[in-house]
Amino acid sequence: MHFDVVVVGGGAGGLELAAQLGRHLGKNLGGEKVLLIDRFPYHIWKPTLHEVAAGTLDAHQEGLSYTVLARRNHFSFSMGDMCALDSARKTLTLAAMKDGQGNEIVPQRTVSYKHLVLAMGSGSNSFGTPGIENAYLLENAVDAQHFHSDWLSAAVRASFSAERSLSVAIVGAGATGVELSAELLEAHAELLQSLGSNQRFRLDITLVEGGERILGGLPERISEQATVALRRKGVKVLLGTRVQELRKSELLTSAGEIRADMIVWAAGIKAADSNARLGLEVNRINQFVVDDHLRTSATDIYAMGDCAACPWEEGKLVPARAQAAHQQATYLSGVFSALLNEREASAPFVYKDFGSLVSLGDNKGVGNLMGGLAGKNFFVEGLVAKWMYMSLHLMHHRAILGVGKTGLLALARLLQQRVSGRMKLH
Ligand SMILES: Cc1cc2nc3c(=O)[nH]c(=O)nc-3n(C[C@H](O)[C@H](O)[C@H](O)COP(=O)(O)OP(=O)(O)OC[C@H]3O[C@@H](n4cnc5c(N)ncnc54)[C@H](O)[C@@H]3O)c2cc1C
Structure with a gap:
């Protein structure tokens, strides 16, 4: 299998990137230019995981199948767990897939790429705590x-x-x-x-x-x-x-x-230990070290989102947030569109902090908006903050589904809640 752009990790950032690139580049080529790889068959926006855990969001309704998203957005999808990388040969390996009983369904596979994007996210950091x-x-x-x-x-x-x-x-x-x-x-x-x-x-x-x-x-x-x-x-x-x-x-x-x-x-963040075995430079929490163009230490390999240590202002790193992954997806989409059309893309990535919103349940939220109206910073709370928080989820859906389908999905979920109640009890 060979693709011009391979994105590993279909999360908040990687999926948006594959969708944007597929729509720009894959439309007339039947999805042959862009490949998305993820270890799961469906996508759930990570900032909603606490709702899935509490049962106020049903993962089966919320989950969007990658194969359907791939067809709609003109990219290819392969389910698999990236287990090895050969940056000299420009190939990566997907581990064999097994069923629940340990029987092999699909053998180990190799994928070759022209450009590779690592968007594998992060997990929590146990800081070595026993137990x-x-x-x-x-x-x-x-x-x-x-x-x-x-x-x-x-x-x-x-x-x-x-x-x-x-x-x-x-x-x-x-x-x-x-x-x-x-x-x-x-x-x-x-x-x-x-x-x-x-x-x-x-x-x-x-x-x-x-x-x-x-x-x-x-x-x-x-x-x-x-x-x-x-x-x-x-x-x-x-x-x-x-x-x-x-x-x-x-x-x-x-x-x-x-x-x-x-x-x-739910403390700390740390990327996968296996990142350190891929032959790329990583920091102490296993994030791939990237420059201000999101380039890793190997040629034609980029990293974005939580798994990337990207320089920001005052010696700090770009924070591990969905809004950063979203901005990096938009940036890389521009870079690859230019590169694949043999134009040079030279502007660096600049992270713009639009503030943060936190949901406190009960139609309440709290947060700050940075440089919003007239360049001023605002503090928001209550219902307004909660609505703005919910709109971030809709914006992610809009990036991968388009405006019409996002509206339909939101309406369908509202109606479903009216019928079955908000809480998933089974
Ligand atoms: C409960 C919770 C609440 C949050 N709330 C907010 C919030 O309010 N605002 C905010 O900005 N951020 C929030 N975050 C953080 C936000 O979710 C992350 O910053 C964001 O999801 C990072 O996006 P990403 O694309 O880098 O990685 P992810 O969204 O984590 O996606 C990574 C993807 O890579 C896949 N993957 C990993 N390893 C492999 C592999 N080896 N092979 C194949 N596939 C692989 C995974 O299956 C996953 O689909 C929250 C996080 C959590 C857990």
Whole structure:
């Protein structure tokens, strides 16, 4: 198999890039120029994983099949897990695919490329904490569905127990931890409406953060508002508390032991350890080191999104956010369109921070908008912030589905919720 552009990773950035390139380059060529590779058959926008975990978003409805997206956007799709790279020969290897019983379905394959883009995302960082296997992670749709299934079982168990309580500890108060806390509270409220009055149970959420404030990467005012909102909802927010060890249903921390029926690890970010074995320069969290044109240390190999360490201002790196992946997809689409038309693309990538929005459930959000109206910065909260937060998801869908289908999908989901309720109980 040979393609002009191969994109590995169909997430927030890689899928948008493949769709943009396919529409520009593949239309008259039946998708023969651009190949997208992902280890999963369907796409879920990662910033919605906390909703899938809580059950307020159904992964089966939300998931978009890559093969359908490929046909609509004129690129090719291959499911597979990239396991090796030969940058001298310009080939990569996809591991053999196996079924649930370990039988081989597809043997190991080699793909050759003219230009390669690595967009493989990142996961959380356990910082070597012993007992990490006792925690749930939220790194992909499978993790989120696994948590959801166990969370429903734990909820049913709690509703029949003598204590009538369920405790969840979330380690790491970045966007993932904060949004998951708020979403679980919302899901709990929905659950109580479905349960009989003799089955009601209490949900205790503890958010454990090693730093001195939550949402450490965002402006202080957002941290303060979010802390107040979470505490008002009954979340126990522990700041400056380092987790030393995880045990089954227990965290050993610098502030003592915390008992929890379920533990979620949502701290830090780290890219896959296997990145360091691909022969490209990586940093200490396995991100590919790129220059301001998103070029890695090997010729014709680019990296973008969470798996790339891209220089920004004041010696900082471009943050690992969906908006950065989106901007890099647009930038690389321009670069390849120029290169494949034998034009030189020389302008560097410049990240523009438009601010951040955090969902606090209950039709509430909080965030800041940078350089928006008349170049001023704004603080937003409440329903306006929540709507703007939801519009980011729609913008991602618009990039891969177009305006009409995004509208239809949003309407279909609204109607589905009217019929089946918001909470996925199975
Ligand atoms: C719960 C949660 C909430 C978030 N909220 C926000 C938010 O509000 N705003 C925001 O800006 N950001 C948010 N983020 C961060 C945001 O999701 C990421 O920054 C963004 O998804 C990064 O995009 P990406 O394309 O680099 O990687 P991803 O979206 O993670 O996609 C990576 C893709 O690569 C595939 N892949 C990985 N390895 C391989 C391999 N070896 N072979 C083949 N395929 C592979 C994966 O299956 C995946 O599809 C949130 C993240 C989480 C988990």
